[in-house]
Amino acid sequence: MGRYVLRRLLQLIPVFFGTTLLIYWLVWSVPGDPFAGKCGERPCSPGFIASMTEKYHLDDPLPLQYLHYMGNLLTGDFGETFGQRPISDIIIQAYPNTLKLAAMALTIEAVIGLTAGVLTGLRRNGFLDNLVLVSTLFLLAIPVFVLGFVLQFLLGVELGIIEPTVRDGAPWVDLIVPGFVLGSGSMAYVARLTRTSIAENRRADYVRTAIAKGLPMRRVVGVHLLRNSLIPVVTFLGTDLGSLMGGAIITEGIFRINGIGGAVYRAIVTKESATVVGIVVVLVMVYLLMNLLVDLLYAALDPRIRYE
Numbered sequence: 001m002g003r004y005v006l007r008r009l010l011q012l013i014p015v016f017f018g019t020t021l022l023i024y025w026l027v028w029s030v031p032g033d034p035f036a037g038k039c040g041e042r043p044c045s046p047g048f049i050a051s052m053t054e055k056y057h058l059d060d061p062l063p064l065q066y067l068h069y070m071g072n073l074l075t076g077d078f079g080e081t082f083g084q085r086p087i088s089d090i091i092i093q094a095y096p097n098t099l100k101l102a103a104m105a106l107t108i109e110a111v112i113g114l115t116a117g118v119l120t121g122l123r124r125n126g127f128l129d130n131l132v133l134v135s136t137l138f139l140l141a142i143p144v145f146v147l148g149f150v151l152q153f154l155l156g157v158e159l160g161i162i163e164p165t166v167r168d169g170a171p172w173v174d175l176i177v178p179g180f181v182l183g184s185g186s187m188a189y190v191a192r193l194t195r196t197s198i199a200e201n202r203r204a205d206y207v208r209t210a211i212a213k214g215l216p217m218r219r220v221v222g223v224h225l226l227r228n229s230l231i232p233v234v235t236f237l238g239t240d241l242g243s244l245m246g247g248a249i250i251t252e253g254i255f256r257i258n259g260i261g262g263a264v265y266r267a268i269v270t271k272e273s274a275t276v277v278g279i280v281v282v283l284v285m286v287y288l289l290m291n292l293l294v295d296l297l298y299a300a301l302d303p304r305i306r307y308e
Contacts, residue, residue: 008295012288017070019284024066027273027280035082052082056274069277078278087278090263095282097170098259101251102244104172104179109187110237117194117233118226124199132195136188148181148254165256175257182251186240190233197229204228231298238294242287 035044035052052058056079057065072079078087116136120129139147155177156164166174180187201207202225210220249261260279267275 005296008292012292016284016288020070020281021066023280023284024069024277025062027277028062028065030271030273073281078281079274081272081275087275090275091260091278091282094258094260094263094279097257098245098248098252098261100170100172101175101178101182101248101257101259102241104175105183105186105244106237106241108176108179109183109190109240113187113190114194114233116191118198118221120191121195121198121202121229122221124195129195132191136191139184139188142184144181144185145250145254147184148178148251151177151181152254168258170257170259178251178255178257181254182244182248186236186244190236193236194229194233197232198225201225201229234294234297238290238297239287241290242283245286246283 035049057068060068069079076088078091080086081090116132120126120132123129152164155161162177163174166178206228207220207225210224211217215224245260248257248259249265251257252259252261260283264276264279266272267279
């Protein structure tokens with residue numbers, strides 16, 4: 001198992017440097033004046049432009065700029081904005097809120113999606129199965145911003161059950177509805193994927209053998225059927241955390257959550273390329289760590305995988 005983990009960790013190194021190089025090149029290759037609007041209505045002075053160009057190595061070739069950036073990044077220095085604010089402060093302030101929102105969305109989609117998928121996979125073509133299929137189709141069809149505004153208005157403004165906007169610090173109780181909105185589409189996919197996987201594996205020989213041995217149905221489903229059916233679902237859930245964090249800008253805007261979505265949007269509008277790169281690099285780290293976790297869960301669900 002240790003060699004399996006080590007091999008996976010070594011595979012992450014070239015992926016990390018390759019993705020960060022691509023991100024850095026895409027962000028800093030965008031045409032335009034990076035100093036436009038940085039000095040108010042008047043153009044920036046030549047001295048300011050010269051000092052900023054030297055500080056951010058903007059006169060160097062792009063590969064050399066990337067090496068300077070990665071050298072600082074590996075020491076924990078994400079750089080500064082053009083306004084001299086450390087980018088690490090922006091990340092520390094924004095990332096916990098988005099991470100909590102994404103974790104809430106992932107928990108909701110996993111619990112509700114897996115439960116609905118297992119129940120409908122065991123009893124196909126019944127009332128519950130049709131209800132879940134229609135509900136998931138509805139969630140996939142309705143845009144996230146429409147669902148967010150509707151729930152915010154009905155539950156927050158009309159009924160007063162929830163706070164219309166999330167309070168400072170993003171307490172967990174305030175994130176239940178935003179988490180449901182953010183994870184609604186993925187929850188529908190999880191339910192459908194689990195339903196299909198359960199229905200296919202239920203006809204497998206090992207399930208029929210377990211039933212023939214007289215094992216309780218709870219053990220057949222929980223130990224044999226569910227464990228083998230979870231591999232594609234775990235793949236989706238593992239990679240979905242990064243997608244939820246990167247795609248939370250609409251949900252954060254509706255419920256006024258101070259997260260990375262708004263931070264990235266403001267950085268793009270103000271052409272703070274270093275801020276965009278720093279935030280997205282942390283997203284890449286989340287993706288890679290979740291992929292590693294998925295690989296380890298693969299090995300736990302099916303021990304044969306670690307020997308391949």
